[in-house]
Amino acid sequence: MSNMFCYQCQEAAKGTGCTIQGVCGKPSDVANLQDLLLFVLKGISYYSVKARKAGVNLEATDKAIMDGLFATITNANFDREVFINRIRKALELREEVKQAAEAAGVIFPVELPEAAVWSAYEEADLDAKAGTVGVLATGNEDVRSLRELLTYGLKGMAAYAEHAYQLGYTDNAVFAFTAKGLAATLDDTLGAEELIALNMEAGQVGVSVMALLDTANTSTYGHPEITKVNIGAGTNPGILISGHDLRDMEDLLKQTEGTGVDVYTHSEMLPAHYYPAFKKYKHFVGNYGNAWWKQDKEFDSFNGPILMTTNCIVPPKDSYKDRIYTTGQAGFPGVKHIADREEGGAKDFSALIEQAKTCQPPVEIETGEIVGGFAHETVLSLADTVVGAVKSGAIKRFFVMAGCDGRMKSRDYYTEFASALPQDTVILTAGCAKYKYNKLDLGDIGGIPRVLDAGQCNDSYSLAVIALKLKEVFELNDINELPISYNIAWYEQKAVIVLLALLYLGVKNIHLGPTLPAFLSPNVANVLVNTFGIAGIGSVQEDLDMFLAV
Secondary structure (H helix, E strand, O other), X not given: OOOOOEOOOOOOHHHOOEOOOOOOOOOHHHHHHHHHHHXXXXXXXXXXXXXXXXXXXXXXXXXXXXXXXXXXXXXXXXXXXXXXXXXXXXXXXXXXXXXXXXXXXXXXXXXXXXXXHOOOOOHHHHHHHHOOOOHHXXXXXXXXXXXXXXXXXXXXXXXXXXXXXXXXXXXXXXXXXXXXHHHHOOOOOOOHHHHHHHHHHHHHHHHHHHHHHHHHHHHHHOOOOOEEEEOOOOOOOEEEEEOOOHHHHHHHHHHHOOOOOEEEEOHHHHHHHHOHHHOOOOXXXXXXXXXXXXXXXXXXHHOOOEEEOOOOOOOOOOOOHHHEEEEOOOEOXXXXXXXXXXXXXXXXXXXXXXXXXXXXXXXXXXXXXXEEOOOHHHHHHOHXXXXXXXXXXXXXXXXXXXXXXXXXHHHHHHHXXXXXXXXXXXXXXXXXXXHHOOOOOOOEEOOEEOEEEOXXXXXXXXXHHHHHHHHHHOOOOXXXXXXXXXXXXXXXXXXXXXHHHXXXXXXXXXXXXXXXXXXXXXXXXXXXHHHHOOEOOOOHHHXXXXXXXX
């Protein structure tokens, strides 16, 4: 056995997998403990599926599975103690679920999956077991590939479900499928055909969970509006908020009002500026910096406290480690963690506010504005203009360039590709991939900006809604008949559920880069290529010629 094995993100070492330490900075012992937590969550799911059929469902089960999956997403939580405690609590919960099922009349077979029966609480025993239950425990390469594709899709689904949950929106069908999917990875009787079907079902549920989160966000904070966002810096001390959680954004803005402390967004939190509910806060002054991977430099120059609400943490430098805070599923050893809110209450961000008052204002690293807020409601309100531009030939093609950014130099491809696109094309984007081109001067077409930013990675749902509406307007039978090409950058597991959702919706010929996922075995990759037209990227000019020839 290697020290660890992880290939869930695009930066998997050598394009195959991290075996000593994660490229993300995740130590091998933490990686293995994350595998063990997943192992126990699968055991909980095994009992939960049976219990649900008997009419029994414990809310604590759904919450634990959702939280546990989210905590194991790339760059979310690096804290060993957190995972030891979660595993111990998960083992206790597994027994509660089993007993509840038995009390409802469920009779379990004598032979149970190991994940449903294994138990230990001593730290040394947890570490010993953790090294044996990871990805490579599944011997068949194709089965392993399909199980991991499903698992990573479920992780992405859990992240979106968590954000909706924080706003009071839930969907039992999402929780039920999550348990069903995890339990299925324990079933050695399921072959490739059944696992492919489960992945497609995950795509269907992925659409549902993104729609749920869209409803949660827009019902709570209003529909995103076209907004110019300042990217300079003010003269007051500030707090920088990164990640994805809008409920945390709300709590922070309320608590900083009138304190003399400004609030700035970073990376995936940029789209918070597009929501009407947040525009009333005069101290919500702008966006600072770029995508997540540049934080080691940008957090230094910001000077004030930084709040990480979700994944996308880079191991912090000593120069700002005393100014960084985590909350929710995020965590890092030696970093202060803000506790979850009590039901009906708010998180307490007073420590950040008091520290901010003692800090210098941010160092200005750029000036100007960027424009966003082109979620489905906004774009559909411009439908006549957009359709007219297409019919007149002013817009020849849309390019969906949603997804993630990352450290690899090869990702400069997306900046070069956006810059090389003809003037009669429009980019539809969501996620932090936009930072590769959202500050380029690409102009507009008849008043329509050539970069339409729908928001966070979960707002890829908006791009699907827009495509489906255009299909209806143009009276087409197939979504693939639209003048839309898909050139998507991916990094982590939320991008996986977005991909599965697009495949479920029937979208074909998606190009993924900068590399195809390491967890796709050659046979599974061939299925995706032959069935859905999935492909990688080439050179900018070759890809442009190919897309524009369609």
